[in-house]
Amino acid sequence: MEYLQTQGISLPRLGLGTFRMQGEACRAAVESALGLGYRHIDTAEMYGNEDAVGTAIAASRLARKDLHVTTKVWHENLAPDAIRRAFDASLKKLKLDQVDLYLVHWPSKNMNLPAVFETLLKLKQQGRTRAIGVANFNLALLKTVVEEIKAPIACNQIEYHVMLDQTRVAKYLAAKSIPLVAYAPLAQGRAVPDETLIAIGRKHGASAAQVALKWLLDQDGVAAIPKASHAESQQANLEALKLKLDDEDRKAIAALPKDKRFVNPGFAPAWD
Numbered sequence: 001m002e003y004l005q006t007q008g009i010s011l012p013r014l015g016l017g018t019f020r021m022q023g024e025a026c027r028a029a030v031e032s033a034l035g036l037g038y039r040h041i042d043t044a045e046m047y048g049n050e051d052a053v054g055t056a057i058a059a060s061r062l063a064r065k066d067l068h069v070t071t072k073v074w075h076e077n078l079a080p081d082a083i084r085r086a087f088d089a090s091l092k093k094l095k096l097d098q099v100d101l102y103l104v105h106w107p108s109k110n111m112n113l114p115a116v117f118e119t120l121l122k123l124k125q126q127g128r129t130r131a132i133g134v135a136n137f138n139l140a141l142l143k144t145v146v147e148e149i150k151a152p153i154a155c156n157q158i159e160y161h162v163m164l165d166q167t168r169v170a171k172y173l174a175a176k177s178i179p180l181v182a183y184a185p186l187a188q189g190r191a192v193p194d195e196t197l198i199a200i201g202r203k204h205g206a207s208a209a210q211v212a213l214k215w216l217l218d219q220d221g222v223a224a225i226p227k228a229s230h231a232e233s234q235q236a237n238l239e240a241l242k243l244k245l246d247d248e249d250r251k252a253i254a255a256l257p258k259d260k261r262f263v264n265p266g267f268a269p270a271w272d
């Protein structure tokens with residue numbers, strides 16, 4: 001597994017997403033992934049599955065230092081007291097003393113950003129999270145966090161896949177050496193039946209999903225967290241790392257429509 005070094009943590013470039021997985025199914029999927037060699041699990045208080053994720057981690061008996069766990073605070077809980085309460089609840093459900101990365105899940109229109117980061121930094125200083133970061137922050141918000149608040153963010157987790165252009169945010173993150181963690185890296189499954197990706201995959205004996213993942217992971221400073229419930233897909237996604245795309249493949253992927261944003265809740269500030 002390859003890692004990205006950021007703010008004192010080593011982030012495995014391929015992780016397991018867990019949105020829309022709950023209870024026993026989630027526990028089984030995370031246990032399967034850990035057994036196959038995944039060392040990066042992405043969860044959030046909003047997913048309602050931290051308990052199941054924690055149970056799978058405990059059962060894995062992996063050394064804690066070998067595992068990266070990200071969780072996130074929901075946008076309704078960004079007041080300092082609410083962050084502290086949400087964090088305590090997440091840690092308890094995960095059955096951990098510390099998470100590796102704690103993210104603001106979504107910006108909210110009325111959040112007090114300096115107060116949010118003061119609270120997150122305190123959690124980091126207390127050793128309860130090893131690093132802090134953001135998700136779904138547009139360029140303007142990122143600039144505020146990095147250049148005005150000067151918060152040591154370890155990533156921006158955003159929607160990014162073969163059907164969505166993220167050049168502006170990606171360039172900014174790269175210039176600041178901040179990893180981009182691509183969520184919905186398979187365009188929520190829509191990459192799977194795409195004819196262009198299928199044709200590229202056929203050439204290499206790979207699937208469309210593997211092509212979509214490798215296109216992301218060929219980019220410097222990018223990690224990806226596909227959600228996969230079944231062992232077969234989890235294994236296939238791990239094997240995507242071995243695929244070698246060529247210039248012709250990249251050209252065909254570049255020509256796909258890049259305006260497909262599938263996650264856009266009304267409560268968040270506009271994208272650009």
Ligand SMILES: NC(=O)c1ccc[n+]([C@@H]2O[C@H](COP(=O)([O-])OP(=O)(O)OC[C@H]3O[C@@H](n4cnc5c(N)ncnc54)[C@H](OP(=O)(O)O)[C@@H]3O)[C@@H](O)[C@H]2O)c1
Nearest residue numbers: 017018019183184185186187188189209226227228229233
């Ligand atoms: N920060 C945020 O606001 C945010 C927002 C959205 C998502 N996320 C994170 O990102 C993760 C991934 O995003 P996502 O779950 O929305 O979408 P995704 O990972 O792009 O797509 C998941 C879909 O792809 C299928 N799949 C996975 N591997 C496959 C393979 N090798 N072949 C064929 N199909 C495959 C899955 O099947 P199964 O249904 O069989 O598993 C599922 O239907 C989430 O789980 C979550 O952890 C974060």
